[in-house]
Amino acid sequence: MLNSEETVKALNVMGEVFPNATTSLTKTDPFHFMLSVILSAQATDKAVNLVTPALFERYKTPVDLANASLPEVESYIKTLGLYRNKARFLVKCSQELLERFNGVVPKTRKELMSLTGVGRKTADVVLAECFGIPAFAVDTHVSRVAKRLAIVPPESDVLTIEKILMRKVPKDLWIKGHHxxxxxxxxxCMARNPKCETCPLLDICQEGQIRVMR
DNA sequence: AACTCGGGGCA
DNA sequence: TGCCCAGAGTT
Known part of the structure; x- marks a missing residue:
């Protein structure tokens, strides 16, 4: 298992290869950015960025979305997967935002996660991107990479992975490390066909070395 | 813990 | 054409 120092070293190698690693989601105000993150579930950021300009032009405020009709919201996001769920999430989330937070996106993880459509990962991304509050959001990419590099045990669940990452990585590297x-x-290090042959981390990647052998 | 939503991206 | 995916809610 990689220790803290080795983990940071690996993250820095990633930073050399991808010096501009950051979210591709269009950054707007916290409200619209939070909605963008909700929409990005199981979809590419590119696909999300394609629909959000028209969507946010139509629904500028939480009040606008709270009173929206579901079919109309769906019509703006049909090119995304899971669009019926997502439309429902956006409307309900806006209603809850008005009822409980006076229409202002909250700045704690607990409050964010109390909103419909906002789970652990979305909450962490909003905290980090909108408010600069350190969080190590764990998604499928982060999970896979952490396991392959043996930063975490192979059977770890998402919460365990997050805990270990936050322990092994200094706080000021959480957001960058996530990106x-x-x-x-x-x-x-793609799910299917990772580029192990040209990988600068191959020497510390057990799974990669096994993969290259055959 | 398993199931469901779902069009896009990619082999 | 088939398979998986920058998740979260429900049961």
Whole structure:
């Protein structure tokens, strides 16, 4: 298992390969950014960025979305997967935002996660991107990369992975580390056919070495 | 813990 | 054409 120092070293190698690793979601105000993150579930950021300009032009405030009709919201996001769920999430989330938070996106993880459509990962991304509050959001890319590099045990669940990452990585590297692992998982260490042959982390990657052998 | 939503991206 | 995916809610 990689120790703290080795983990940071690996993250820094990722940073050299992807110096501009950051979210591709269009950054707007916290309200609209939070909605963008909700929409990005099981979809690419590119696909999300394609629909959000028209969507947010139509629904500028939480009040607008709270009173929206579901079919109309769906019509704006039909090119995304899971669009019926997502439309429902956006409307209900806006209603709850008005009822409980006076229409202002809250700045704690607990409050964010109390909103419909906002889970652990979305909450962490909003905290980090909107408010600069350190969080190590764990998604499928982060999970896969952490396991392959043996930063975490192979059977770890998401919460365990997050705990270990937050322990092994200094807080000021949480947000960057998240972005780097996302890029690593998307462009170097893909789920199906990872580019192990040209991987600069192959020497510390047990799974990669096994993969290259055969 | 398993199931469901779902069009896109990619082999 | 088939398979998986920058998740979260429900049961």
């Amino acid at each position: 780097r692992m996302i890029f690593w998982g998307r462009y170097q």
